[in-house]
Amino acid sequence: MASWRTLLRPRARRVDVLVALLLAVLGFAVVVQVRSTQSTGVLANARQGDLVQILDELSNRSDRLRQESESLTATQQRLSTGTGASQAALAEARKRTQQLGILAGTVAATGTGVQVRITDPKNQVSASVLLDVLEELRNAGAEAVMLEGTADSGQITAVRVVAQTALEDRDTGIAADGTHLVAPFRFTAIGDPSTLAGAMAIPGGVEDAVRQQGGTTVVTRSNRLRVGALHALSAPRYARPD
Template sequence: MPDQVPSAPDPGPGPVPGPRERIVSGLLRPSRSQLVVGLLLAVLGFAAVTQVRITETDDTYSGLREQELIDILTALAGTRQRAEDEIAELEAVRDDLSDDTSARRAALEQAQADVDELSVLAGLVPVTGPGIRITIEEETGRVSLSSLLDTIQELRTVGAEAMQLNGAVRIVADTSFEETEGGFLVDGELVEAPYTLDVIGEPSVLASSLRFLLGPLAQLQEDGATVEVDERSSIDIESVHEPEDPDFSTPDPDE
């Protein structure tokens, strides 16, 4: 009879896991229900923190007494008023500066206008404008110095702004005249007949100033000259007067 092989013993039930092992197993391999519960707890926690923060913010002034709130509002109103006052002050300064700038600009413009006018009268710059051209030819006699000077002076009296003789010499207040052989020395420059006097001003007024009885025109004709007066809408005076430096006087630095 053959030998019988003994069967393997039944291992029986394994050891039962303790509480710690169950917690570790749950953390490492959470079930679906555990995940849902954890997510709900996280949402509730975030909502609770947010509500606390909002409550703290809303409670910033809610815990204050009425007088304290009034004091805060009064302080805010005072701060606003000070800001408005500063803005008004700055705007006033701006307006003052604007007024000063406008006044300064007007003064500069007036000063420039005065300089331009004086430059024309002093013969320092070329000019153009309406006026007359006087042509004087010696026919039967020589033009006298007094007749020429009377003509120039009469034109100045009625408002001549600029004068030029023979297209070369600018006539101004201190222009010198000297009678010489063959003509006149005007500021040291020889000017010979025929004489052409260009004058800028109101044409009709300038022309009328020469034609009155015993006036400049009559004197020139009495000297033996023929005179032609031509009114023009535009006359160019290109010559300029070279001013001489004063020998003794200097500008006052305080003026």
């Protein structure tokens, strides 16, 4: 402890002044250095080699980013100018949507075809007879089919006939997709008129079947028919695109 005391004991020789001066310089330098480190940030204190390395990294990075930007610009131009291929693909996709819409019954369709009017004065025409008519129309190449009848409200009501459409017997008339319809029924089918009309007239076919039930069948060909009724599409609950 004696030596500890001598360390703190005041002395005033010349060399002590030098020691004091050196320590003052040290304190000064420490503060200066700490301040310059804090105030000037990392780059100002970095050595030349480090700076060159940082600069290298930055220019590499900027090169990479510029390349990425160029490739993205090229992609953007390709997409926005719409080369023939992409426009053709878009048109094709639109066309396909329309085609699928006609099949699914979600868009109206027009074209040549036939109208088949079926009367049923004895209330004998059952759903299976109408189903036979429908099958014949489909076999003959009908592309869009609509079934009209008189609904409960007394108005003529049309039901778009698609793959899922169900025809059921009721006490009077039938139910198509849950819509109660009574005679007279009228199928509107778009397809080749002569083929469709011929399919209706096959001996022992639908006309004969309707006649056996006491009804009549009138087939009218037309150059321009419209299937305006739409089928409400519900999203599939279980099936997913593969």
